Amino acid sequence: MTAAVDEFLKISGITKTYGVVKALADVSFSIRRGEIHTVMGENGAGKSTLMKIIGGETAPDSGAIELEGRRIRTFVPAAAHDLGIHMVHQELAVFENLTVAENIFPYHNFRKAGWIDYASLHREARSKLDLFGLKTIRPEEPLGSVALAGQQMVEILRCIVAEPKIIILDEPTSGLNDREADLLLGILKRLKDEGLTIIYISHRFKEIMRISDRITVLRDGEFVATLENTPELSESELINNMVGRDLSASLYRIKTVSGAAPDAPTLLEVRGLAKKSSLNPTDLKLAAGEIVGVFGLEGSGVGKLSRMMYGLEGKDEGELFIKGRRFAKINPRIMAAERVMYLNNNRKIAGLLPEMPVTDNLSLPVLKRFSRFLGFLDFRRIGRLATDFIKAFAIALPSLSTRPANLSGGNQQKVMLSICLVPEPEIVIVNEPTRGIDVGAKTEIHRFLLDIASKGVGIVIFSSELPELMSLSDRILVMRDNSVVGEVGAGDYTEQTLMRYAAVGSAATGGE
Amino acid sequence: MTANTGRTLAVREKGKINLGSWLILFLTAALFVFLALTRKNFYTYSNIHSILYEVSFSFFAAVGFTLLIIMGELDLSVGSLFGLGGALMGLFIFNHRLPVEAAIPLAMALAAVIGFAAGLLVTAFRLNSMMVTIGVMMAVKGYNWIQIQKFGGRQIPRAQWNFITVELFGVKWTILAMLATALLFEIFLAGSRHLKQLYYIGDNFSTTILYGLNANLVKVLCFTVSAALSAFGGALMTCRLKHPHVTVGANLEIGVITAAVIGGASIFGGRGSMFRTMLGVFFVFLLQNGMTSYDINSYVQQIILGSILILAIYLDVRINGKRT
Ligand SMILES: Nc1ncnc2c1ncn2[C@@H]1O[C@H](COP(=O)(O)OP(=O)(O)O)[C@@H](O)[C@H]1O
Ligand SMILES: [Mg+2]
Numbered sequence: 080m081t082a083a084v085d086e087f088l089k090i091s092g093i094t095k096t097y098g099v100v101k102a103l104a105d106v107s108f109s110i111r112r113g114e115i116h117t118v119m120g121e122n123g124a125g126k127s128t129l130m131k132i133i134g135g136e137t138a139p140d141s142g143a144i145e146l147e148g149r150r151i152r153t154f155v156p157a158a159a160h161d162l163g164i165h166m167v168h169q170e171l172a173v174f175e176n177l178t179v180a181e182n183i184f185p186y187h188n189f190r191k192a193g194w195i196d197y198a199s200l201h202r203e204a205r206s207k208l209d210l211f212g213l214k215t216i217r218p219e220e221p222l223g224s225v226a227l228a229g230q231q232m233v234e235i236l237r238c239i240v241a242e243p244k245i246i247i248l249d250e251p252t253s254g255l256n257d258r259e260a261d262l263l264l265g266i267l268k269r270l271k272d273e274g275l276t277i278i279y280i281s282h283r284f285k286e287i288m289r290i291s292d293r294i295t296v297l298r299d300g301e302f303v304a305t306l307e308n309t310p311e312l313s314e315s316e317l318i319n320n321m322v323g324r325d326l327s328a329s330l331y332r333i334k335t336v337s338g339a340a341p342d343a344p345t346l347l348e349v350r351g352l353a354k355k356s357s358l359n360p361t362d363l364k365l366a367a368g369e370i371v372g373v374f375g376l377e378g379s380g381v382g383k384l385s386r387m388m389y390g391l392e393g394k395d396e397g398e399l400f401i402k403g404r405r406f407a408k409i410n411p412r413i414m415a416a417e418r419v420m421y422l423n424n425n426r427k428i429a430g431l432l433p434e435m436p437v438t439d440n441l442s443l444p445v446l447k448r449f450s451r452f453l454g455f456l457d458f459r460r461i462g463r464l465a466t467d468f469i470k471a472f473a474i475a476l477p478s479l480s481t482r483p484a485n486l487s488g489g490n491q492q493k494v495m496l497s498i499c500l501v502p503e504p505e506i507v508i509v510n511e512p513t514r515g516i517d518v519g520a521k522t523e524i525h526r527f528l529l530d531i532a533s534k535g536v537g538i539v540i541f542s543s544e545l546p547e548l549m550s551l552s553d554r555i556l557v558m559r560d561n562s563v564v565g566e567v568g569a570g571d572y573t574e575q576t577l578m579r580y581a582a583v584g585s586a587a588t589g590g591e
Numbered sequence: 592m593t594a595n596t597g598r599t600l601a602v603r604e605k606g607k608i609n610l611g612s613w614l615i616l617f618l619t620a621a622l623f624v625f626l627a628l629t630r631k632n633f634y635t636y637s638n639i640h641s642i643l644y645e646v647s648f649s650f651f652a653a654v655g656f657t658l659l660i661i662m663g664e665l666d667l668s669v670g671s672l673f674g675l676g677g678a679l680m681g682l683f684i685f686n687h688r689l690p691v692e693a694a695i696p697l698a699m700a701l702a703a704v705i706g707f708a709a710g711l712l713v714t715a716f717r718l719n720s721m722m723v724t725i726g727v728m729m730a731v732k733g734y735n736w737i738q739i740q741k742f743g744g745r746q747i748p749r750a751q752w753n754f755i756t757v758e759l760f761g762v763k764w765t766i767l768a769m770l771a772t773a774l775l776f777e778i779f780l781a782g783s784r785h786l787k788q789l790y791y792i793g794d795n796f797s798t799t800i801l802y803g804l805n806a807n808l809v810k811v812l813c814f815t816v817s818a819a820l821s822a823f824g825g826a827l828m829t830c831r832l833k834h835p836h837v838t839v840g841a842n843l844e845i846g847v848i849t850a851a852v853i854g855g856a857s858i859f860g861g862r863g864s865m866f867r868t869m870l871g872v873f874f875v876f877l878l879q880n881g882m883t884s885y886d887i888n889s890y891v892q893q894i895i896l897g898s899i900l901i902l903a904i905y906l907d908v909r910i911n912g913k914r915t
Contacts, residue, residue, distance in 0.1 A: 391801070415803025429797030434861050435790065443791060444802040446784040454783040498802065 087112035093142035099517040102128040120297035122543035134166035135159030163244035175223035180204035228259035253378035296320040322574030334569040337553035339369035346537040352397030372552030380561035420499040424510035433484035489520025647765040651824030655817020663860025664720040668727035673840030676825025678738040681835035699819040706818025710811035752830040776865035793860030852903040857911040
């Protein structure tokens with residue numbers, strides 16, 4: 080009997096790979112009936128992937144999910160819905176043009192003589208909204224005009240009206256402010272009291288420790304532990320579980336002394352870069368030959384900072400100094416002209432010309448340099464340049480006319496890094512330089528970055544992988560709630576310190 | 592590991608045939624031979640020459656279109672801007688008594704302003720180019736009708752249209768102008784960074800922005816050029832007809848898309864060639880000529896042309912479509 084309660088949803092041996100990336104490796108644990116079960120882990124730990132499997136959006140490579148002892152065999156959302164499993168996504172999946180009421184009841188049956196009976200649809204929606212204390216949201220307004228938090232609530236309501244057994248919430252609070260998050264937590268508590276089982280993903284320690292019954296930690300796609308949320312459970316214990324890698328045995332060599340010369344001139348300075356409700360005023364300084372790491376959990380503002388300092392996203396305030404010269408306006412054109420290059424975090428979206436020969440890719444940022452009369456390009460010199468880079472970066476290519484679309488992820492990443500280095504930049508901003516590539520290519524890229532830094536190039540590296548940051552950076556800035564909350568220098572690196580800044584905003588441990 | 596990756600790549604590269612580049616040559620040659628063999632009066636110098644003469648006007652509506660489709664933008668206003676060239680010829684020559692050498696540049700400049708505005712809407716306001724240019728098409732077409740009706744079939748004086756009949760080496764100069772334009776663009780598209788970057792923009796717009804290209808400016812310029820050259824073609828065509836006519840440029844955009852796509856351009860961007868677009872326009876005219884010589888009803892011709900367009904787009908999607 081207790082087994083049935085304890086193993087309400089049983090996850091056993093789940094493995095899922097995307098190319099070379101092991102998103103989940105042999106993960107097993109169980110969810111109790113009627114509990115709030117939080118799943119934690121760094122970015123990329125595999126949380127969303129696991130939720131998508133439970134929610135029937137993607138099938139595992141191996142392993143089994145059992146609900147009340149019955150194995151789930153088809154992984155499609157409709158099947159999960161039939162079993163009573165509903166999911167609220169990290170990326171909201173609402174219909175902005177439909178009204179709030181229509182969003183809550185997308186498959187409603189309020190009809191009168193063939194016509195939609197809006198009166199009862201709205202009445203029913205009103206009563207559901209009231210139930211959640213959402214007095215300010217009107218059933219008949221389009222959802223697009225409702226604030227983000229409200230949209231989130233509406234999506235949760237949509238799951239609730241389906242009378243589910245389990246709801247999954249993937250980082251529902253990362254876009255909410257404290258008051259809104261409080262409201263949401265209150266609702267979750269109520270739903271739990273009504274017997275609903277809730278799987279919850281969040282990075283906010285306070286709220287996790289407030290509402291969870293149990294907490295499961297994932298790390299690098301592996302199950303670490305399931306902890307009972309007793310009063311004795313401390314933030315430190317959670318953080319240790321989230322990080323706690325055995326770095327001595329890994330391929331990373333953690334930096335213990337800064338590689339930058341103390342008297343190196345400042346190359347880049349960011350002053351007061353800010354945008355309303357996405358980045359608080361932020362400063363950053365980068366010296367020649369220095370590698371500055373930036374770390375933060377999802378929703379901490381790292382993504383915004385990286386994009387805003389290259390002008391890929393607009394800013395409200397702030398200025399940039401490149402070798403002492405002030406730039407109030409920032410856009411990629413200006414930055415590229417100043418030989419500041421940006422390695423994009425998602426090579427599928429931007430960073431490569433997937434269907435153009437590698438030579439064209441490499442010459443892209445330096446077309447002017449290779450053009451002669453009337454802009455005609457010197458293909459011989461471009462070919463030589465490409466050959467040099469392909470050799471230097473050990474890119475596996477059948478020929479110079481190969482297109483990146485046909486390369487492996489690791490080689491694509493190396494091509495992209497080469498494109499950024501072709502203009503011989505003095506400053507490089509790299510965003511997740513080794514995402515989704517194999518270990519071999521990863522270590523090579525690390526070597527290249529350390530190498531160009533030793534030649535005087537300044538690098539700002541944004542990464543969600545702590546070991547990567549710790550082995551490359553001379554110092555690491557940590558962000559939380561859209562601000563830089565801490566800075567740790569080489570020599571003082573431990574995963575615990577960095578994660579603690581990212582999670583709770585200070586380095587002090589519980590006792591201090 | 593390296594060798595292994597290399598081998599699988601070579602196989603994959605080879606397996607992907609570039610149908611686009613051969614298709615148009617093959618189709619045109621096949622149709623040409625077929626008509627030459629089956630129609631008595633087809634394979635004569637005067638007939639071929641007169642087909643090319645027709646093609647030479649419409650080709651100018653396809654130039655900017657090709658530049659834009661390479662960048663993944665569709666310009667459906669080329670037909671009505673072609674017509675606008677004719678309407679403005681009437682306006683300037685009849686109402687303002689301007690000579691043709693002033694009327695044509697002015698018509699091109701006015702059309703350029705419209706193209707520029709469309710380009711701004713597409714880039715600065717991120718509106719869909721197909722929708723914007725359909726709007727331009729409707730509005731300009733309306734204007735053309737109003738204007739041309741006012742002229743009531745008035746003829747352009749001989750002194751003004753006479754230049755259109757000039758021949759060099761027994762070939763109408765507009766044909767030579769078409770060939771020269773196609774060749775010039777082809778060379779620049781292949782070798783000069785100013786036009787080569789169109790392929791880059793079409794392949795991945797965000798990437799070109801990321802590495803500092805002013806892709807939006809390039810797009811605006813191409814919309815402007817497209818409009819100006821379309822008006823140029825329409826103005827010349829009007830000179831050939833000796834009077835502005837509402838059928839000038841009617842449905843031309845359909846012929847131009849068909850020509851560009853069977854000429855190897857892709858609605859997904861990143862592909863296209865001026866020379867092959869020219870062949871494409873020739874193919875479309877050849878087909879129309881052939882169908883007429885077979886006494887195929889002009890409505891049936893429309894059905895056939897429409898089907899060919901759908902087939903071309905279908906092949907494009909199958910060959911170049913984004914694999915997910
Ligand atoms: N559709 C996908 N294609 C390729 N890689 C993916 C895909 N989804 C997730 N991954 C990879 O799997 C890993 C786990 O991702 P995810 O489950 O989203 O982590 P989390 O939600 O914990 O941040 C990451 O390395 C991510 O890059
Ligand atoms: Mg996630």
